[in-house]
Amino acid sequence: MHIHFLDPYHPHPSLIHSLDGRVKLILVIGFVLTTSLMPAGVWAGYLLLYALLISAEILSEERLRYYLSRALISIPFILAALPLPFTMKGSMIAQFQIGSLILTVSQEGLVRLISITLKSWISVQAAILLAVSTPFPDILSAMRAVGVPRLLVAVFGLMWRYLFVFADEALHLIQARASRSSKLEGYKEGRSVIWRANIAGGMAGNLFIRGFERADRVYMAMVSRGYDGEVRTLHLPAWKKINTLILVFGLLVYSLILLLGNLIFYFR
Amino acid sequence: MLASPVAMHIPDGFLSTTVALIFWIISVVVIGFALKRVSQELDERQVPLMGVLAAAIFAGQMLNFTVAGGTSGHLLGAAIATILLGPWPAILVLTSVVSIQALIFQDGGLLALGANLFNMAVVGVAVSYMVYRTIYRVSGGKNWGIFVGGFVAAWLSIEIAALSCALQLAISGTSPANISVPAMGGIHALIGIGEGLITVGVLAFIYSTRRDLLAQGEMPATQGKLVWVVGLLIAIGLAILSPLASAYPDGLEWVAEQHGFLEAARGPLYTIIPDYVFPGISNEALATIMAGILGALLVFFVALGVGYWRRNRKPA
Structure with missing residues (x-):
């Protein structure tokens, strides 16, 4: 998916x-x-x-x-x-x-x-x-052209790059929850709202941990390709x-x- | 799909131009300051971390849970971003989330983006930080401090941001304060409970799997003192101002009226041109009909042109 x-x-x-x-x-x-x-x-x-x-x-x-x-x-x-x-x-x-x-x-x-x-x-x-x-990359370079700071544009760009990855993961989490939430005749579905909110929170927490771990890998990949803390970008067209x-x-x-x-x- | 049913992302058209521009200026200054702090104080690891976590928060907003009667709640994320990253990076993360929601998904307007950034990235983060830090300190670093702090930070940040949004609408003359403040405040008092519960869920999960990440949120006190003070001022200011505005809407109405007055005061600029020079314009109905015809002609010719161009392009 x-x-x-x-x-x-x-x-x-x-x-x-x-x-x-x-x-x-x-x-x-x-x-x-x-x-x-x-x-x-x-x-x-x-x-x-x-x-x-x-x-x-x-x-x-x-x-x-x-x-x-x-x-x-x-x-x-x-x-x-x-x-x-x-x-x-x-x-x-x-x-x-x-x-x-x-x-x-x-x-x-x-x-x-x-x-x-x-x-x-x-x-x-x-x-x-x-x-x-x-x-979106064109919108990013347009933002740079109108003076949005480079660091912020870099964060926007990274966010965009991983947005779909995380959206996929979020969908998987929702699918996993749905497949484990069976309905039984005559029984009330699920538990209290508080419980449900906590489950959703746990799932979001799971996503954030994956975020931290992925950020580590992204960082290492960047360093391995010469990243030194300076955000470099292509010249504007x-x-x-x-x-x-x-x-x-x-x-x-x-x-x-x-x-x-x-x-x-x-x-x- | 990613829009929440009762969001506080103000679309374009609902704020007066002056209010929208003022909040753009405020947000740009704060975000610029946050950028400076982040690039000065934090290590280079933060750049990928901020981008990736912004994506995770955006996607985390898809994880909803049913509340009752077909409504559902989901995470908004200002409090959790603040707790996990600290105030300055959190401002940048929330800035990315809110900006991309506006730019790509039209969740919130472009001109209204300044006000939306102020409510969610500035107010949301500053209030979250002030509450969480205070409660965590009071608890003396005990576990309950994390969870109670997280819940109250999430609830209050949502509530204060909603009040700020209601007041922006009231000053713009879009929504009277005695209606918008209780309505926004009331709805978001409930939404805030949902946010608090999810935030506790997130914290519980992270506490049991990666406790080290929560220790990171405990930054040296000097780093966030300014945010703490600003958060306190915003929280107190809006908590006092909004019931006042709601009880005495005349005050804000006065501001809105003055504001309308200021806009009307631009009139004399045009009165240099006497009435009769534009006979068509002084007759408004005629002008509207003319505009309609002109617009229809424009659209007609553009459509014709595109059709023609397409036909000629196909065989090639």
Whole structure:
């Protein structure tokens, strides 16, 4: 059993895939920042941002359904913003009565809730686009290029390299537990929650011990190949002129959309 | 799949830009400091150890156990990482876990990553360290100190991190403090018990198989004094601040309002351009329709282009 399917990267020779990782990382972060800066309730701005994003999604030649279904991940968090229409002051648009409780829905609150939901839904798709179209080593070198310290990038890289190994081991542990957890008719399944939590803890502990032991072996392997405490990395790939062009153009488009959104917001 | 049902990974869109950027700055400073400490004080063995253990913690989050009614709990790992590695490396390990969750698995936003790093890597580790170290010291190095310390460290680190998350949402004006603080605090008081129990399970297993690893967590006191103090300050600060914010939401609302006011204050910048110069824009409905048409055209042409390109590429 291997869980390489966990890696969201889908190799494909599309335009988006062939973009430089540094350009993609900066443009995606810029996009999320632009979305965040877009004032609440400027639907035209959200439309333009989403059109931009969906174009990139089409250019990545990945099924749009994939983006939409993966984007559901941020949905549960909307619970946190759900009270907004009832608590924000503003012009009343509806009123409910549940028992003795009177709930007033304000327009401002509702607009804010919808804006937060849309922003979150658009932003998460941009992040998915990055993960789908960029192999992790490229994201790592992009991080180095934007100034993330070498040591941290090295830890990220090592983590990524062993992530799937440990995920496989975790699946084996779960399988082993399942195969030893028989069910008998008429008997209660398993023991108390505390016991179950402790078993899960034991399994996690097992994983950590393997982690320590593997880290020792990794360290020795590194030393045997000349590791002296200094983290060395390959040179970043050469920066092409076209990258600058795409980057400047992208950031310009973001600024224009943002300017437009703000103009609409202040002149309504 | 790797996302927990009631996680505190804030997605993008839920924090105001200012709050998100402020927490980015705080987290970058703390993580930068942790990097400096780690490369100064610890031996070169730590680099592979941190990477491999971050992977183990990430995978360890897959090991769930059923609680009741279809819900399940799993390890989050701030406390156990702190106990096994010490505070500074633990901050880096948790930074890796939380960053990769955001970058690759979209568990938590990119702009919100600063706040998420603050809650889980900074608050989680500092509070865990403060509690564990204190209880272990009080126990005089006895066994119960490891287990009680581990349980309380796990519980309190989850709870304080959740309060921090609730307050970030409240300051952003996303969730009123008198709702978000009791809700987040309440749910995570329960989740924290699960975390505590699993952490004790981990510690019991390691205690019976590799006791030497637990002795490693007992670092010289000077190394972590700063973390201890910071952990104490964060724990006390948030424990006092959040009930206050919850009881008097007006205070935070005031902050949120001022904050909204500040954002609105950017207005005059644009009023230099008089209304009538942008006749289409002052009519918002029209502007929205225009944006819709423009967007649809863009998408249409891109789709057309890709289709065309694909067709031409196939025979080649």
